[in-house]
Amino acid sequence: MRELKYTSHDGTVIDLNADDLWVADLQEMRGYAWTYTLATRGIKSVSRNASTAKMTVRTTDPSRLDMVQTAFDSDVQAVTPGMLTVDGEWTQQAYVVGSSLGLVPWPDYAQVDYTVVLCDGVWRRALPVQHFFPMAAGTGSQLDLPTDLPTDLAPSKIALTVDNPTGKAAEFSAIIFGPCTNPVFQIGANTYEIDVTVPAGGYVSLSATGLSKTITLTAENGDVTNIFDKGVRGDGAGSGSYVFEPIPAGESLLEISSNYGIDLTLYDVSGGVPWRMLSSPTPS
Incomplete structure (x- = not known):
């Protein structure tokens, strides 16, 4: 099953794998990096901190992006993260803090690149x-x-x-x-x-x-x-x-x-x- 959902802090659920609104891949969210300090013969103070990634949303109904943007903005304004859920089991707290136009929109198609802050540094299930x-x-x-x-x-x-x-x-x-x-x-x-x-x-x-x-x-x-x-x-x-x-x-x-x-x-x-x-x- 392929599934991606965003749940805002107030319970609003955005299906990001619907027929008319979807994320094609999570390439940047597959990557990760440890934060560490160099030691004499290695590393120390290791942790996995919050990071940013790009998430490209495509839709055949551009008007739906208004609802999506409202949910994203409400979490940032409340300084309370939403939750990304992959395939119904892997989760991470997240903010969506910015966007840019991926392609010139048509009446029945749009592509938007969102900047996502992944708060936890890891995915959990x-x-x-x-x-x-x-x-x-x-x-x-x-x-x-x-x-x-x-x-x-x-x-x-x-x-x-x-x-x-x-x-x-x-x-x-x-x-x-x-x-x-x-x-x-x-x-x-x-x-x-x-x-x-x-x-x-x-x-x-x-x-x-x-x-x-x-x-x-x-x-x-x-x-x-x-x-x-x-x-x-x-x-x-x-x-x-x-x-x-x-x-x-x-x-x-x-x-x-x-x-x-x-x-x-x-x-x-x-x-x-x-x-x-x-x-x-x-x-x-």
Whole structure:
């Protein structure tokens, strides 16, 4: 499928692969460049920053360009980026900050070259959600012994497997379902811990992407509380107890206490639009 859409900050969706309005290719958006500082024997301080690219829009109904321009301008004026989506899965925040006439317009044809600011430096796509519910609803939080002792056994951790097929450490987001207190889980060598009580019917949302690092608590009634300070960050990335640590490539052991569930979403990241996206359609 060939698909390209722009969604403005107010929800306006512009289909850029329609019969009467389309972008023929994304040549400039396939390229990318790392920002870096030269070191004695290599490079350091690497990052992928915002960049500009050209996007050529063609249309057989030039009047539609007025609506397109209004949506682009509204995002710039609001200083709130829109979202480019390729093939329904690869996304990047963007502004369209200028245009120039590509060809002299005819009554039934026009071509405009737009200057696009790609804000994120990378394209992202969400991989299928991985669901982990190690204990069925209604199961107790302790293991009842057959003999009458003063105490029962705390539940053991259940070992599960997280799959990261991207070939590199992946950004992620997670939803932790209540009820639970101070939920802790371990993936590979890193422990993820949030010091909060999650009520029944509530959940914690953890975002650990380059776009946002946030932690919120949603109560059963829908009230949302910012609990960013409740995430344990240790000594930062690589410390073994960093709540935003990327998920290692390949399969990793997930250990989770047995009284709550987790939905885990990993993100694939690419510097440019992947070459398999928006390839030329097969001739009919």
